[in-house]
Amino acid sequence: MTLRAIKFTPEVLLSAPRRSAAVPNPSGDKAVFTVNTYSFEQHKKASQIRLLDIESGHTTLLIEDPSFSEPTWLSDDELLVLKSGDKGSTSLAVLANVSNPGGPSRYELTSIPAGVSNIKVKKLSGTSIALAFTALTTPEGQLANPETEKKPYSSARIYNSLFVRHWDFWLTANRSSIWYTALEKQDDGKYVLAGKTPVNALSGTKLSSPVAPFGGTGDFDISASGLVFVAKDPELNPALYTKTDLYYIPLSTFLEKKPPPPQIVVTPGLEGYTNSPTFSNSGRKVAFTRMRSNQYESDKTRLLLLPDIGDLTKVQEFYATEDGEGAWDMRPDSIIWSADDSELFTTAEKFGRTLLWKLPASPADAKDLPSQVETADGSVVDLHLLGGKSPRLFVSTSSLVDNSCYSVVNLSEGTNDVVSSNSKQGKTFGLSKSSTGGFTFKGAGDYDVHALVMRPSNFDENKKYPLCFLIHGGPQGAWLDSWSTRWNPAIFAEQGYVVVSPNPTGSTGYGMALQDGIAGDWGGKPYNDLVNCFESIAENLPYVDTNRAVALGASYGGYMINWIQGHPLGRKFKALVCHDGVFCTLNQWSSEELFFPLHDFKGSLYENREAYEEWDPARFANEWATPQLIIHSELDYRLPITEGLAPFNVLQSKGIPSKLLVFPDENHWVLKPENSLVWHQEVLAWINKYSGIESEAGDLADRLESTSISR
Structure with missing residues (x-):
């Protein structure tokens, strides 16, 4: 019997088990994944590593200990895991006989006196396995450990070049690096570290990989041929340029103490971000993606092939056209190879979903655009080739x-079978697909715009529900049919709203023309698209009460909330919520990644000030009149805290009902469960108050306020 939540509340959302993507073993009969849960009663997190039987869907517990992470298959029945230790150290351990009903046995391979992450393994000949991982490294090429390094007497930081801080941390001399070694299986069945001491692959270079702040295992790959990785161009300032190159380090063995210098992979005409380098199963080919512009973080990704790792100058582009735009108007992301290396599978957004696509592995054979592979409802999060006789994907x-849903796609039969759904396809939360939908409307120009819709689970088409209008960030981003613990439409719908999430100009997954249309036009076409969306809702959705509408947005969505506040659409809403938004576009130069305003405002502040001023929400502060909740975090270095303080000061000085919620220990996102609960309580209490919805959220916020620092 499926347990069902009485009501899908913030507490249910935030305390529900969060599963990682599952990774199958080489034979394809088992998969491993992690589960994290948070208890608001005990105020602590629990972590598990679990084993999934792919045939039956049954799972068993392997480890329940938050110090263990990143389970990685060594063989069909053995896993390599990381265990965090004292003083910032990390142990590499092996779980053997994981299918044993009595539980796996465990032994330690080695202890590394630093933080380790992003482990990758590759079976070599015989009993040898290549191992790579990433770790923080000193300028001298040694492992760095902030917990054990000598602390200075002064807290001063001194810089003499751009890029002094990034995302939520201040830059130091230490950089991330890739380390490698090999494991060898002994006669007793246990592995040992054959290399004794792991080797820094990037020692003596100016290169750093993975690329901060979000780089991980997708930034590098290993094979018997060696190592490929992505790194920023060391000759260009990372504050001004997005350029990351693909490099190759040939290794005759993963025991080499001094690796050869990295060799750059040549991609003429493409100078932007490089991502997802993936070796073929043969280890001789590499598929990857790259952008053209070196100052546009959301440029179109091109799917590329290096057909022979022995010649780094012969890169081929899939669907290339003479004008350089490319025939496939999608943005490929993650990549895997078929078992015989004849096909590629990649993910790419389209119309509010992340979909799976298939194409020949050679650009010369890719005559037709990629074909879509049917998967379970929603968006693809991760994919793996599944071992066995027939071609399958997990x-x-x-x-x-x-x-979270795991499924098996049988490519030859065209079937898609769900193996395991964490929420019983929504039933655990009292949710169902019937509550979701979407519609299109005319945009501000000669194009259509798409919006996603979420209705309450007890929806009655004969009733009217207040509108919850969600505006996404990016600005080159999109609302997708996917799960979120930060902006989950179902949370608002279950309060009694019809939630509409439009994807206006600037949104990804609808072609590059719509996405690129926002550059130099932040408050133009996107705003008018939203005006048209609101009007379309009023005209075509009779069950929506637009006279009781509220609007919320974060990042660029927060910018748009501030822009709406100063324009006629702002008077259509009873209340607004702005999370980590932009108050003044001129302050974009207090951000860390300056390539962002350089691209989106078509030049620097000092060379093209008019473009910044044209779309500045602060310029229209005299028109502000709608009650607004401001949320901002002090570790948000992309949009500093003053971008939240300034609009709050304007609202307060004008006597407009307003409230400020600050998180000193969060970045651009609110990630800590207790903070996230407060976020949800305050947001729901604010919009419910002005829309007229009565719920427990208001009482919860009042109780919270009585025990927290406020005035």
Whole structure:
């Protein structure tokens, strides 16, 4: 019997088990994944590593200990895991006989006196396995450990070049690096570290990989041929340029103490971000993606092939055209190879979903555009080739109603079978696909715009529900049919709203023309698209009460909330919520990644000030009149805290009902469960007050306020 939540509340959302993507073993009969849960009663997190039987869907517990992470298959029945230790150290351990009903046995390979992450393994000949991982490294090429390094007497930081801080941390001399070694299986069945001491692959270079702040295992790959990785161009300032190159380090053995210098992979005409380098199963080819512009973080990704790792100058582009735009108007992301290396599978957004696509592995054979491979509802999160006789894929997905689903796609039969759904396809939360939908409307120009819709689970088409209008960030981003613990439409719908999430100009997944249309036009076409969306809702959705509408947005969505506040659409809403938004576009130069305003405002502040001023929400502060909640975090270095303080000061000085919520220990996102609960309580209490919805959220916020620092 499926346990069902009485009501899908913030507490249910935030305390529900969060599963990682599942990774199958070489034979394809088992998969491993992690589960994290948070208890608001005990105020602590629990972590598990679990084993999934792919045939039956049954799972068993392997480890319940938050110090263990990143389970990685060594063989069909053995896993390599990381264990965090004292004083910032990390142990590499092996779980053997994981299918044993009595539980796996465990032994330690080695202890590394630093933090380690992003482990990758590759079976070599015989009993040898290549191992790579990443770790923080000193300028001298040694492992760095902030917990054990000598602390200075002064807290001063001194810089003499751009890029002094990034995302939520101040830059130091230490950089991330890739380390490698090999494991060898002994006669007793246990592995040992054959290399004794791991080797820094990037020692003596100016290169750093993975690329901060979000780089991980997708930034590098290993094979018997060696190592490929992505790194920023060391000759260009990372504050001004996005350029990351693909490098190759040939290794005759993963025991080499001094690796050869990295060799750059040549991609003429493409100078932007490089991502997802993936060796073929043969180890001789590499597929990857790259952008053209070196100052546009959301440029179109091109799918590329290096057909022979022995010649780094012969890169081929899939669907290339003479004008350089490319025939496929999508942005490929993650990549895997078929078992015989004849096909590629990649993910790419389209119309509010992240979909799976298939194409020949050679650009010369890719005559037709990629064909879509049907998967479970929602968006693809991760995919792996599944061992066995027939060609199959193991796919992890999520949707607006299901926070984690594992399925098997049989390519030859064209079937897609769900193996395990964490929420019983939404039933655990009292949610179902029938609550979701969407519509299109005319945009501000000669194009259509798409919006996603979420209705309450007890929806009655004969009733009217207040509108919850969500505006996404990016600005080159999109609302997707996927799960979120930060902006989950179902949370608002279950309060009694019809939630509409439009994807206006600037949104990804609808072609590059719509996405690129926002550059130099932040408050132009996107705003008018939203005006048209609101009007379309009023005209075509009779069950929506637009006279009781509220609007919320974060990042660029927060910018748009501030822009709406100073324009006629702002008077259509009873209340607004701005999370980590932009108050003054001129302050974009207090950000860390200056390539962002350089691209989106078509030049620097001092060379093209007019472009910044044209779309500045602060310029229209005299028109502000709608009650507004401001949320901002002090570790948000992309949009500093003053971008939240300034609009709050304007609202307060004008006597407009307003409230400020500050998180000193969060970055651009609110990630800590207790903070996230407060976020949800305050947001729901604010919009419910002005929309007229009565709920427990208001009482919860009042109780919270009585025990927290406020005035």
